[in-house]
Each structure stands twice: as C-alpha cells, then as structure tokens.
Amino acid sequence: MTAFEANFDGLVGPTHNYAGLSFGNVASTGNQNAVANPRLAALQGLAKMKALHDAGFKQGVLAPHERPSVASLRQLGFGGSDAQVIARAAKEAPAILAASSSASTMWTANAATVSPGADTADGRIHFTPANLNNKFHRAIEHPTTGRILQAMFRDEGCFAHHPALPAQMHFGDEGAANHTRFCAAYDSPGVEFFVYGQSAFDSRPPKPSRFPARQTLEASQAIARLHGLREEAVVFAQQDPETIDKGVFHNDVISVGNANVLFHHEKSFLNQAEVLAEIARKLSAVGAQLVAIEVPEREVSVEQAVKSYLFNSQLLSKADGKQIIVVPEESRHIEPVWAYLNRLTGSGGPIDEVRVFDLKQSMQNGGGPACLRLRVAMSARELAAVNQGVMMSEELFATLNAWVNKHYRDRLDAADLADPHLLDECRTALDQLTQILQLGSVYPFQLA
Numbered sequence: 001m002t003a004f005e006a007n008f009d010g011l012v013g014p015t016h017n018y019a020g021l022s023f024g025n026v027a028s029t030g031n032q033n034a035v036a037n038p039r040l041a042a043l044q045g046l047a048k049m050k051a052l053h054d055a056g057f058k059q060g061v062l063a064p065h066e067r068p069s070v071a072s073l074r075q076l077g078f079g080g081s082d083a084q085v086i087a088r089a090a091k092e093a094p095a096i097l098a099a100s101s102s103a104s105t106m107w108t109a110n111a112a113t114v115s116p117g118a119d120t121a122d123g124r125i126h127f128t129p130a131n132l133n134n135k136f137h138r139a140i141e142h143p144t145t146g147r148i149l150q151a152m153f154r155d156e157g158c159f160a161h162h163p164a165l166p167a168q169m170h171f172g173d174e175g176a177a178n179h180t181r182f183c184a185a186y187d188s189p190g191v192e193f194f195v196y197g198q199s200a201f202d203s204r205p206p207k208p209s210r211f212p213a214r215q216t217l218e219a220s221q222a223i224a225r226l227h228g229l230r231e232e233a234v235v236f237a238q239q240d241p242e243t244i245d246k247g248v249f250h251n252d253v254i255s256v257g258n259a260n261v262l263f264h265h266e267k268s269f270l271n272q273a274e275v276l277a278e279i280a281r282k283l284s285a286v287g288a289q290l291v292a293i294e295v296p297e298r299e300v301s302v303e304q305a306v307k308s309y310l311f312n313s314q315l316l317s318k319a320d321g322k323q324i325i326v327v328p329e330e331s332r333h334i335e336p337v338w339a340y341l342n343r344l345t346g347s348g349g350p351i352d353e354v355r356v357f358d359l360k361q362s363m364q365n366g367g368g369p370a371c372l373r374l375r376v377a378m379s380a381r382e383l384a385a386v387n388q389g390v391m392m393s394e395e396l397f398a399t400l401n402a403w404v405n406k407h408y409r410d411r412l413d414a415a416d417l418a419d420p421h422l423l424d425e426c427r428t429a430l431d432q433l434t435q436i437l438q439l440g441s442v443y444p445f446q447l448a
C-alpha cells in the first residue's frame with residue numbers, strides 16, 4: 001500500500017466533565033452534573049488508539065487544550081490573577097466557568113476539515129480548523145487547534161493551513177463530522193461529501209424546529225473553495241431536519257463513509273435518493289463504484305441510532321480490501337443494533353468485522369469512536385512529513401499512559417471546576433505533553 005488514512009484521535013484533557021453544554025446533543029444535556037472520571041476517559045481513548053495501531057492502522061494523537069481557558073474568562077471581564085479570575089467566574093457565572101473548562105477538544109472530528117492532496121488544486125493537504133460557532137465552549141477551540149495542527153503538519157510543501165471561517169452563525173462550521181470523502185484509493189482523486197444542517201442565506205428549505213442546525217451550506221461551500229476542490233468532485237447535501245430534532249446534531253451520528261462505501265440510515269439526508277445518485281455519478285467519474293448500505297428505520301430507528309451511536313463508527317480498510325467497523329459498547333447493548341451489525345458483517349458485503357470499544361466517558365457527552373478521530377488521507381511521502389512525535393507506538397502508548405496516571409484526577413464534578421489547582425495541574429501536564437509529542441509552544445500559557 002502506498003497511501004494511507006491516518007486517524008488522529010483527541011487525547012482527553014484533564015478537565016473532562018459533564019456540564020450539559022450542548023443543547024441538541026441529548027447525551028450531553030442528559031448527563032449534566034454527572035461525576036466524570038478524566039483519567040479513565042483518557043485511558044479509554046488511548047486504549048482505542050493503541051488497539052487500532054496494533055491492528056496495523058496509522059494512528060496519531062491530537063493534544064488537548066489548556067483549560068479552564070483563562071484568556072476567554074478575561075475577555076469576558078473577569079480580572080485579577082489567574083486564581084482570582086477563576087474564583088470570580090465560579091462565584092458570579094459558574095456556567096461560563098464550566099464552558100471555559102470543557103475538555104471538548106477531545107472530539108477531533110470537529111477540529112477541522114481536511115482535504116487530501118489528490119483532491120486539491122495545489123496538490124497539498126488542506127486544513128481548515130472549524131469555528132464551532134454554535135456553542136461558546138467549542139468556539140474557543142480553533143486558535144489553539146490551528147497551532148497544534150501546524151505543529152503536527154509543518155512541511156509547507158505537503159500541508160496548507162487556513163484560518164477558521166468568520167465566527168458568525170452564517171458560516172457555522174463543525175469540521176470533519178459533516179464531511180466524508182469517497183475514493184478508489186487514498187491517494188487518487190476522490191469525491192468530497194459535505195453535509196449541512198441549514199442554508200443561512202436561503203430561508204426556503206426546511207429547517208429543524210427544536211434543535212439547532214450547527215453547520216451551514218455556506219460554510220461548507222467556503223471550505224470547498226478554500227481547499228481548491230473541483231466542482232465535479234464535490235457533493236453538498238442537507239441533513240434531514242427531522243433527525244436533527246431527534247438528536248442527530250452532526251452528520252456523523254447518522255452516516256459514515258470510507259473508500260467507496262457509505263453506511264447510512266434511511267433518514268440521513270433530504271432528497272436522499274438524489275443525493276446518493278449524485279455521489280455515485282461523481283464517484284464513477286473518478287473510477288470507483290459507490291456501495292451505499294442503507295439501514296431502514298424499521299430495522300434500526302433514528303432514536304436507536306442516536307442511543308447506540310451505530311453510525312458514529314469508524315470504517316477502516318484492511319489489507320484484504322474489506323473493512324472493519326469500530327463501534328462503541330453501547331451498540332452491543334441495544335439488541336436491534338447488535339443484531340443488525342451481525343447481519344451486516346455476515347452479509348458478504350464490504351464490512352466483514354466489528355470491533356467494540358468501551359468509550360463510555362466520552363459517550364456520555366455524545367462523543368463516539370468517530371467523534372474522537374480526525375482522518376487524514378496521505379501518501380507515504382506525506383505521512384513521512386508528519387511530525388513523528390505524535391504517531392502512536394508501543395513507546396508513546398506507555399509514556400502517555402504513565403503521563404495520564406501521574407497528572408489526571410479520577411473524579412471531577414461541577415464544584416471541582418472552582419478549584420484553582422486544576423488550572424495548575426492542567427498546565428503542568430500540558431507542558432510535559434508538548435515535549436512528549438514534540439509540539440513546541442502551542443498553548444496560551446506557553447506563548448505569554
């Protein structure tokens with residue numbers, strides 16, 4: 001194989017907690033004030049990374065951010081020393097302190113949109129960090145995310161970095177969670193599939209009525225322009241607004257694609273038949289045959305898909321050409337979903353193996369296997385140009401496990417967020433992490 005898809009998983013940060021911050025994400029609001037275990041969360045994520053590395057897949061690590069974000073709190077008028085900033089926010093605005101403390105950067109499917117070099121006008125891999133404009137706790141991620149991505153993908157001959165789109169609802173962008181790429185091979189031209197929740201400048205198409213549509217058509221179109229994608233190799237589709245109202249806050253909760261396969265629910269997109277036909281037509285022009293695996297509502301309902309995160313799975317291509325589906329434990333516990341998975345892998349189709357991971361700490365905030373990873377399709381030359389400090393290995397796994405066990409608490413609730421020591425613990429840990437991952441200085445406390 002001369003080309004690869006590498007998965008960069010978000011390492012869970014030391015402040016992982018359940019603050020109920022994401023209206024429209026039913027797991028997040030449903031688990032508000034549950035007690036979190038940041039150490040376990042990080043170890044669960046690392047175990048998935050290591051298992052996929054051991055199975056022969058290219059696996060990297062994306063570093064967490066400095067939290068609480070003192071800079072954000074200062075911007076909102078909390079002053080004094082760092083400890084005073086936290087004490088004032090805890091007293092006057094605990095909800096804002098909680099939002100500034102979220103470890104939400106673990107969900108790296110929302111870190112950026114990435115277009116491989118085979119698709120872009122200049123042949124480089126293009127990255128645009130997502131502005132995550134719909135939620136305050138996520139909107140503060142992109143400046144540091146951009147610095148970390150640049151520290152990982154430094155080689156200007158291979159990688160191009162754009163700033164996030166304007167931080168405005170018209171250009172709400174949630175990154176790769178709403179983006180899929182189909183192809184015959186990872187280093188041959190593909191079709192990039194952008195799924196949006198609403199059009200910001202056109203009021204005619206239907207919109208969800210209960211929950212927000214986070215991604216706009218106009219944001220997706222801007223990314224396609226910035227990355228220099230060919231019109232004949234791009235498909236835009238609107239997510240079915242009724243499913244957004246049932247808790248499908250990102251497209252990766254209702255569909256997942258890899259190579260020439262699109263695994264999706266019957267209720268994923270508006271005008272679904274036309275969308276699938278357009279993907280198939282554009283994909284055949286680049287030499288691949290779309291295999292669309294559609295799960296009917298009568299076999300797995302949208303509600304069961306949201307509870308189980310069946311579609312928030314990873315599809316990974318094996319050397320034999322078949323694909324593994326990586327699902328969370330919750331998929332095993334919902335009977336119709338597990339029965340479906342068994343039929344799927346026994347059907348003789350492209351997906352012939354299931355791997356199950358316990359990611360409960362992340363799942364309780366609405367983040368499954370697919371949310372935790374950012375995909376970058378690369379040639380062998382591009383892969384060699386990545387900062388090798390972030391690539392998973394036996395040694396890095398052992399180092400990161402020890403690092404987590406040394407620095408992370410095993411219990412964190414809302415009251416703990418007022419503890420000024422938490423910021424010190426986070427900074428000490430991250431300072432070491434940037435050395436382990438060879439990132440240089442990327443955090444506000446390192447740049448001050």
Ligand SMILES: NCCC[C@H](NC(=O)CCC(=O)O)C(=O)O
Pocket residue numbers: 017018019020021022025028029102104107109110138177249250365366367368371
């Ligand atoms: N791709 C999965 C993203 C999950 C994320 N959850 C959160 O931010 C919940 C945080 C909290 O409620 O504490 C979100 O909704 O954007």
